[in-house]
Amino acid sequence: MPTILVTNDDGINAPGLLALKQAMAQVADVLVVAPDRNWSASSHAKTMHTPLRIHQVTLPDGSTGYATTGSPTDCVALVMGDVFHVKPDLVVSGINAGHNVGIDITYSGTVACAMEAVIKGVPGIAVSTCFPGDATWDIEHVRKMAAEITRGVALRVLEGGLPEQTLLNVNVPGRAPDALRGLRITRMGGRRYDPLEVLERLDPYGQPYYWLGGSRPEDDDDIDTDVGAVKHGYVSVTPITLDMTHHAFLDHLQRWRLPEFTGYGL
Numbered sequence: 001m002p003t004i005l006v007t008n009d010d011g012i013n014a015p016g017l018l019a020l021k022q023a024m025a026q027v028a029d030v031l032v033v034a035p036d037r038n039w040s041a042s043s044h045a046k047t048m049h050t051p052l053r054i055h056q057v058t059l060p061d062g063s064t065g066y067a068t069t070g071s072p073t074d075c076v077a078l079v080m081g082d083v084f085h086v087k088p089d090l091v092v093s094g095i096n097a098g099h100n101v102g103i104d105i106t107y108s109g110t111v112a113c114a115m116e117a118v119i120k121g122v123p124g125i126a127v128s129t130c131f132p133g134d135a136t137w138d139i140e141h142v143r144k145m146a147a148e149i150t151r152g153v154a155l156r157v158l159e160g161g162l163p164e165q166t167l168l169n170v171n172v173p174g175r176a177p178d179a180l181r182g183l184r185i186t187r188m189g190g191r192r193y194d195p196l197e198v199l200e201r202l203d204p205y206g207q208p209y210y211w212l213g214g215s216r217p218e219d220d221d222d223i224d225t226d227v228g229a230v231k232h233g234y235v236s237v238t239p240i241t242l243d244m245t246h247h248a249f250l251d252h253l254q255r256w257r258l259p260e261f262t263g264y265g266l
Contacts, residue, residue: 002158004028005079005088005117008096009039009072009109016095016143018060020127023147024092027155031084032065033075040098041213042109044116045071052078072109076116090158091117094127095146099171101128101226102191102219105240114167118242123157124167125150130174137176146172149183149235165242171230183235189225191217 004024008017012034024030036055039045052070059065066084068075076091078084093113100108114124127150132139150170162168173180194215200208219227229236 002089012067019143019147023151036067044112073116080120096128127170135174171236181233189227190220
C-alpha cells in the first residue's frame with residue numbers, strides 16, 4: 001500500500017480534513033498531520049524562530065491524527081524531515097473551505113502544502129470546495145463528493161506521477177452531482193478583488209482598527225480557466241508549476257539592456 005500524507009490549512013478539527021482522510025484511506029495508508037488552528041491565507045509561511053510541538057489527537061471517526069503548533073507547510077516539512085519515520089508517496093491537502101482559484105492560489109496555505117511536497121520531491125495535490133454558506137447542496141455531502149473525486153485523481157498520480165515542480169490544484173463546486181457539468185483540465189484564470197477591500201472600524205475608545213478581505217471577487221467566465229470552470233459548475237483540475245519565470249518575456253527583457261542603466265559597469 002502506498003502512503004499518503006493528508007494535511008490542510010483549516011486546522012486539525014476541520015471537517016474537510018476528515019472527509020479527505022477517509023477517502024484516501026480506501027486506497028492507501030494515511031498519515032494525518034495538520035495545524036492545531038486555522039491558518040487560512042497563510043501562503044507558504046514557515047516557522048523559523050520558534051520550536052514546533054506535535055500532539056497526538058483522536059479524530060472524530062476514532063482514528064489517530066497529529067496536530068502541530070506550526071504552519072501548514074511546517075506539517076509537510078516535519079513529515080519529510082522523518083519525524084514520523086515514513087516518507088509519503090503523495091501529499092494531499094484539503095479539503096479547503098473556499099475555492100482556491102486564480103490569484104487566490106498565491107495566498108493559499110492549502111496549495112502551499114502541495115508546493116512544499118513538490119519542493120521535497122513528492123507529488124502534491126490541493127483540493128478545495130466552496131464555503132459552507134455558498135453550497136447549494138448539503139455541505140457534508142459536498143465534502144464527501146470532493147473527497148471521492150480527489151481519490152480518483154490521487155490514484156492516477158500514484159500510478160503515473162507528475163512532472164517535476166508540478167502539483168495539481170483541484171476545485172469542486174458546491175453542487176449536487178446531477179448539477180455538475182463535468183470535469184475540465186484548466187489553467188489559472190482571472191479573479192479580481194475590490195482594491196478598497198480594507199474595512200475601517202472604531203474600537204470602544206474611538207481608535208481605528210482594520211479588517212482585510214471585505215469584498216467578494218469578480219471572476220472571469222472562461223470555462224477553460226479554473227475560476228470560469230468552477231463558476232459554471234465544472235470540477236477544475238489545474239497543473240501548477242513552481243517555475244514562476246515569465247518565459248515569454250525573457251527575450252524582451254534582454255532587449256532592455258539593463259546593465260547599461262545600472263551605473264556600476266556590470
